Amino acid sequence: MYKLHIDKVTFAYGSPPSAPVLADIDLSIGSDEFVAVVGRSGSGKTSLLSLAAGFLKPTAGRVHIDGRTVEGPSAERAVVFQDDALFPWLTARQNVGFALKLRGVPKPERDRRVNELLAHVDLAASGDKAIWELSGGMRQRVGIARALAADPEFLLMDEPLGALDALTRERMQEFLLHLWQDSGAGVLLITHGIEEALFLATRVVVLAPDPGRVVADIAVDFGRRFLRGDTSRAIKSDPAFVATRERLRDLIELQDFEV
Ligand SMILES: Nc1ncnc2c1ncn2[C@@H]1O[C@H](COP(=O)(O)OP(=O)(O)OP(=O)(O)O)[C@@H](O)[C@H]1O
Ligand SMILES: [Mg+2]
Numbered sequence: 001m002y003k004l005h006i007d008k009v010t011f012a013y014g015s016p017p018s019a020p021v022l023a024d025i026d027l028s029i030g031s032d033e034f035v036a037v038v039g040r041s042g043s044g045k046t047s048l049l050s051l052a053a054g055f056l057k058p059t060a061g062r063v064h065i066d067g068r069t070v071e072g073p074s075a076e077r078a079v080v081f082q083d084d085a086l087f088p089w090l091t092a093r094q095n096v097g098f099a100l101k102l103r104g105v106p107k108p109e110r111d112r113r114v115n116e117l118l119a120h121v122d123l124a125a126s127g128d129k130a131i132w133e134l135s136g137g138m139r140q141r142v143g144i145a146r147a148l149a150a151d152p153e154f155l156l157m158d159e160p161l162g163a164l165d166a167l168t169r170e171r172m173q174e175f176l177l178h179l180w181q182d183s184g185a186g187v188l189l190i191t192h193g194i195e196e197a198l199f200l201a202t203r204v205v206v207l208a209p210d211p212g213r214v215v216a217d218i219a220v221d222f223g224r225r226f227l228r229g230d231t232s233r234a235i236k237s238d239p240a241f242v243a244t245r246e247r248l249r250d251l252i253e254l255q256d257f258e259v
Contacts, residue, residue, distance in 0.1 A: 002031040002065055002153045004052060004077070004186065009061035010211075011047055017059050021047050023211040025061075031153050031186035034177075034223060036197035037205045040252060044212025045190045049158050052188055053079045065153070075099075078147035078185075082159040086131045086142055093118065093127035096145045117145040120182065122175070137168040141175070148183060155183070158190045169193075173200055174232060177223050194248045198222060198241060199232065206251050216251050220244060 011022040022044045029035045029052075037045050050056040051063055054072040063070040070077070086095050097114040105113070118127045121141035131139060140160060147155060160176075161169045173196060180187050180200075191197050197204045200223045206216040222235045235241055 002186070004029045004031075004065050004154050004188075005063070006048070006052060007062045007064060009051060009058040009063060011044075011051060011056065012059045013047075020059065020211040022051070023213050025212070025214060027205060027214060027217075029154065029186050029188055031184070034180050034187040034189065034200055034202045035205060036189045036191055036201035036203070037207060038191060038194055038197045038248065038252065039207030039212070040209055041192075043207040043209035045207060046158055047212065048207070049079070049156050049188060049190055052154070053077055053156050075150035076153045078150050078152035078155050080140075080143050080147050080155065080157040080160050082162045086139060086146070088131045091128050091130055092123060092134065092138075092142045095131065095142050096127075096149055098146065099149050113149065117148055120148065120179070121145045135168075136164050137172055140164065140172065144179065148179075148185075152185050154186045154188065155180075156188045159192065160189070161196070162192065169196075170232065174226065176200060177226055180223075181227055194245055194252070195236065198245055198248065199226070199236065204248060206248065216248075218244065218248070 005028040006025050009022060009025045010020050012018055012020040025048065037048060039045055047056065051058060054070045054074060054077065087098065093114055096117050097110050100110045100113060118124050121144055123138060123141055126134065126138060134142065161172050164172060177200060189200060198220060201220060202223065204218045204220060205214055207213065208215040222241055225235055226232055
């Protein structure tokens with residue numbers, strides 16, 4: 001078990017630094033957890049993820065994994081963005097295997113690993129298709145398989161399902177839960193969807209803006225219930241689910257935000 005710790009972090013863009021966009025964030029994510037962050041636009045969600053990824057450095061405080069300071073991006077923390085930039089001229093298989101190729105993994109081993117990853121994201125039959133031949137949900141799964149190729153301890157995702165239609169998005173949510181269970185990686189998910197956060201996460205963290213700070217950190221177990229066999233429809237209509245959803249909505253609307 002690893003712990004990614006955003007340890008009393010304050011962050012301001014620019015040099016000299018402008019007003020902080022995140023203030024005194026103290027958030028830890030275990031490699032067995034699925035943490036979803038919600039909050040209005042501009043509350044600092046992407047900045048928080050970029051700090052965890054090592055793309056940005058804290059202005060004060062420290063990001064570390066079990067005491068090892070995060071100095072920059074690394075394969076142990078894989079990132080998936082909303083418009084994941086796949087290489088359009090390569091096939092799904094080549095996209096997934098790209099990082100392995102760069103690392104000099106020999107072809108037979110690379111092929112074996114890529115086949116495993118494609119099967120994992122339910123694309124075993126589509127590996128040789130070009131990116132433009134795939135649907136949005138399929139492309140997103142290629143992006144996730146590519147991130148998993150590095151065998152990360154943490155998967156950091158910024159609105160990965162944001163561009164998908166409602167039905168595909170629901171299927172992808174179920175897919176993400178299975179993936180979380182099977183990959184053994186801790187997940188930090190940024191999402192605009194309150195219901196999505198609640199359905200997937202083991203903890204939902206609410207950020208308030210100006211400057212971004214944590215105003216709620218709520219433990220939930222709906223995703224685990226899904227993995228134990230409850231249907232998503234049953235879970236999403238459960239009074240406990242509805243009540244928590246309304247509570248989260250209140251927390252965010254108090255900040256004047258439309259959801
Ligand atoms: N590269 C940058 N340089 C300067 N300021 C930035 C930069 N990126 C973001 N900001 C500012 O930091 C604040 C937080 O932005 P951030 O992108 O983290 O918010 P967010 O919660 O991800 O918003 P959204 O939900 O719209 O994606 C905003 O005020 C934004 O204007
Ligand atoms: Mg953002």
